[in-house]
Amino acid sequence: MSGVLTMGSLDPAFAGAGSADGGPVVLDLRAVEFVEPAGLCGLAALLEYLIPRCEEVGIALAGRDVPAYLERMNFFRLFGDRVRTNADVASLEERRRHNPGTLQELINLHTEEEIPGIIERISEILENQGYRLRERVAICSVLSEICANAAEHGRSSFGAYAAVQAYHHIVSGPRRRGEEVLIAIADGGPGVRETLARNPALAEHTTTDNDALRHALEMGVSGTGEIGRGGGLALVAGIAARSGGSLSLRSGTGRVTVYENRKNSRNVPEFPGTFVRVSLPRIPQERTSS
Amino acid sequence: MPEERAHRAFEVAGGDFGGKLMVTRSTGRAVREALEETLADLPKGGTLYVDTRGVELMDYSFADEALGILASRAASGEYGDRHLVLVEEDRDLLENVEASLRQRSLAMIRVDDIGGEPGIVGEVPEHLVATLQAIYDAGSITNAALAAKLGLNHTACNNRATRLAKLGLIHRRIETAAPGGRQYTYERVV
Numbered sequence: 001m002s003g004v005l006t007m008g009s010l011d012p013a014f015a016g017a018g019s020a021d022g023g024p025v026v027l028d029l030r031a032v033e034f035v036e037p038a039g040l041c042g043l044a045a046l047l048e049y050l051i052p053r054c055e056e057v058g059i060a061l062a063g064r065d066v067p068a069y070l071e072r073m074n075f076f077r078l079f080g081d082r083v084r085t086n087a088d089v090a091s092l093e094e095r096r097r098h099n100p101g102t103l104q105e106l107i108n109l110h111t112e113e114e115i116p117g118i119i120e121r122i123s124e125i126l127e128n129q130g131y132r133l134r135e136r137v138a139i140c141s142v143l144s145e146i147c148a149n150a151a152e153h154g155r156s157s158f159g160a161y162a163a164v165q166a167y168h169h170i171v172s173g174p175r176r177r178g179e180e181v182l183i184a185i186a187d188g189g190p191g192v193r194e195t196l197a198r199n200p201a202l203a204e205h206t207t208t209d210n211d212a213l214r215h216a217l218e219m220g221v222s223g224t225g226e227i228g229r230g231g232g233l234a235l236v237a238g239i240a241a242r243s244g245g246s247l248s249l250r251s252g253t254g255r256v257t258v259y260e261n262r263k264n265s266r267n268v269p270e271f272p273g274t275f276v277r278v279s280l281p282r283i284p285q286e287r288t289s290s
Numbered sequence: 291m292p293e294e295r296a297h298r299a300f301e302v303a304g305g306d307f308g309g310k311l312m313v314t315r316s317t318g319r320a321v322r323e324a325l326e327e328t329l330a331d332l333p334k335g336g337t338l339y340v341d342t343r344g345v346e347l348m349d350y351s352f353a354d355e356a357l358g359i360l361a362s363r364a365a366s367g368e369y370g371d372r373h374l375v376l377v378e379e380d381r382d383l384l385e386n387v388e389a390s391l392r393q394r395s396l397a398m399i400r401v402d403d404i405g406g407e408p409g410i411v412g413e414v415p416e417h418l419v420a421t422l423q424a425i426y427d428a429g430s431i432t433n434a435a436l437a438a439k440l441g442l443n444h445t446a447c448n449n450r451a452t453r454l455a456k457l458g459l460i461h462r463r464i465e466t467a468a469p470g471g472r473q474y475t476y477e478r479v480v
Contacts (some may be wrong), residue, residue: 112314119313123347133346134382141349144313148351152315220393227394228354228362235350235389269427 004031004041005066007184007250007275008268013046015269020053030062035069036171037163037184038248038277040106044078044161045186049272051082052157058084066094073163074105103164103181104143110159112151119144122164129166138180139164139280140237145232146185146276153195153223156273158245170281172246178283180245188273192216192251195223209254210265217249217258236278245279293463296336299377299404300328302356303344310346318355324361329369335461339404341377342387343470350386358390361398361412364458373458373479376400376411389410399459399479408480414459421450425460426478433474451476 013027017280027046028272032039043059050260061067067087070076076089103122109115119140126136143164151161162185170178189195193212196202205215217237222230233249240247241260248257251274257264305324308317312366329338340357342348357376364374376398380386386398391397391412400411414422424439425431431439437447451474455462460476467473 113368116308116311116317119311119347137347137382137416140311140313140347144349145351148314148349153392219389228358228390231354231389231393232350235386 003031003033005029005035005043007038007122007248007277009039010042010046011269014271017046017049017053018270020050022053022055024056025050025054026058027061028060029066030060032061032066033063035066035073037165037182038275040070040073040075040163041161041184041186043104043277044075044108045158045188045271045273045275047079047083048158048188056084057082058086061085072102072105074107076110078106103166104162106161108133108159108161109147109151112148115144115147115151118147118162126166128164135280135282138243139183142236142239142278142280143183145236146183146278148211149232149276150185150187150189150274151242153187153189153274155190158188160185160187160189172279172281176283178281179212180282181280183280184230184276186271186273186275191272191274192249193254198223199225201225209252210256210267211254213249213251213254213256214263214265217247217256217263238281240278243280245281247279248275248277250275250277297339297404298311298328298332298336299339299341300325301344302342310344312345312352313446314349314350315351315355318352318357318359321352321356322360325356326363326369329372329374332372334371337373337375339375339377339401341385341404343378344424345383348383348386350389353420354390354393357387357398358394358396361391361396361458362394365396365456367456371461373461374398375480377402377404378411380409389405397457397459401480405480408478410459414457416451418450418454422454422459425451425454425476430475430477433476436476449473456471456475 071092080089103125123136123140133187147162164183167180171175171181193206193209196212206212217234219234220230237247237258241258246257246259250271253267253270255266255268302321307321332338341427378400379402386413395413397410397412397414400409433444433448437444454460463475465473465475
């Protein structure tokens with residue numbers, strides 16, 4: 001486990017989760033120094049997968065910062081009574097303080113009806129933090145579309161987990177000046193390939209998870225084939241790419257990341273559901289000499 | 291000059307739907323149902339101005355459910371001879387409306403203000419653009435005059451204008467001419 005808890009850093013845990021045999025499991029997160037929303041949502045999905053399959057699930061944490069951050073992000077409120085931990089959660093609760101960078105703590109959503117409330121809250125926080133209308137619109141449309149996808153296609157026992165965080169520096173990719181908003185959501189539904197495979201017209205594009213993911217990012221591709229459907233994800237990927245950020249879509253053993261001028265696919269350990277991570281940087285405009 | 295017709299305006303941000311933030315298909319469905327009720331109350335030939343100017347955010351799902359499906363039903367004749375006009379300025383918010391209408395190969399008339407110059411949002415088939423422009427330039431024009439202006443025969447001209455009328459982008463009026471004859475007149479919606 002590296003110092004940053006991301007979706008990718010959980011790969012070995014996901015690879016091992018398939019062989020959980022009912023005995024107790026401990027996730028060793030002691031090397032983690034920094035948790036990004038994608039890691040938090042990935043961890044929540046992993047725990048939801050492991051808890052019904054294992055006698056007991058534990059997470060081992062080190063230091064104070066990571067447990068304090070998890071507490072601020074509502075992690076222990078959602079998992080405290082289902083997961084054993086070495087962290088002193090009671091003392092964290094007492095010291096709980098507001099984190100101005102947090103736009104949305106880890107939230108467990110089940111239906112589309114919950115989305116407008118989430119969007120309203122985030123839009124308000126963004127406005128208070130000085131985000132311009134255009135930026136707020138981009139961030140909120142991204143979040144509402146991916147939440148709606150999860151609520152609609154992700155019918156799962158636990159629904160979906162979403163988290164949003166604003167950083168005063170760039171956390172993804174190469175070092176550069178600027179700020180960044182990270183949005184992540186994970187659901188435990190049937191996954192992209194199975195959803196698209198319901199549409200017989202897409203048979204050719206659903207032979208592998210990566211094929212299905214690449215196709216899901218095209219305009220107008222949906223499991224129902226209804227006209228007008230399947231536009232959200234393509235537009236969201238466009239918003240992220242135009243801002244200089246990226247969108248990663250992961251489901252089954254596939255992962256596709258869309259950047260402004262390229263799209264990467266790779267095979268990854270099985271993810272039981274669908275996961276989306278969006279990075280929206282705010283890069284300061286370089287001053288041009290006149 | 292085009293005939294005076296009944297019109298009504300519907301402020302999308304004014305209802306109890308979501309105020310300035312319009313997201314999700316279920317919110318879109320609620321707005322569409324309210325718009326459909328208002329349309330049903332309009333006399334035949336009337337125009338409904340869908341005013342989205344107070345809305346800050348409209349995601350694709352909302353835009354498709356509220357406006358894409360509404361335009362699609364209008365084009366299939368579900369609302370009879372009643373027209374939709376979007377009241378919205380040229381801003382980012384239009385992107386999702388545009389994407390939904392293009393997905394559906396549909397278009398809507400758009401104005402910045404009620405009474406403002408009409409424009410198009412969405413997709414008008416390439417071969418109909420000149421016909422639409424000629425009708426809007428004229429305000430009101432007979433099939434014979436339009437055919438002459440575009441250098442088309444009467445049947446081809448009528449086919450094009452009928453298609454535009456079906457898309458809800460123009461009015462089409464039938465007038466009886468000389469004994470047993472009929473004449474079509476096309477008019478701009480706004």
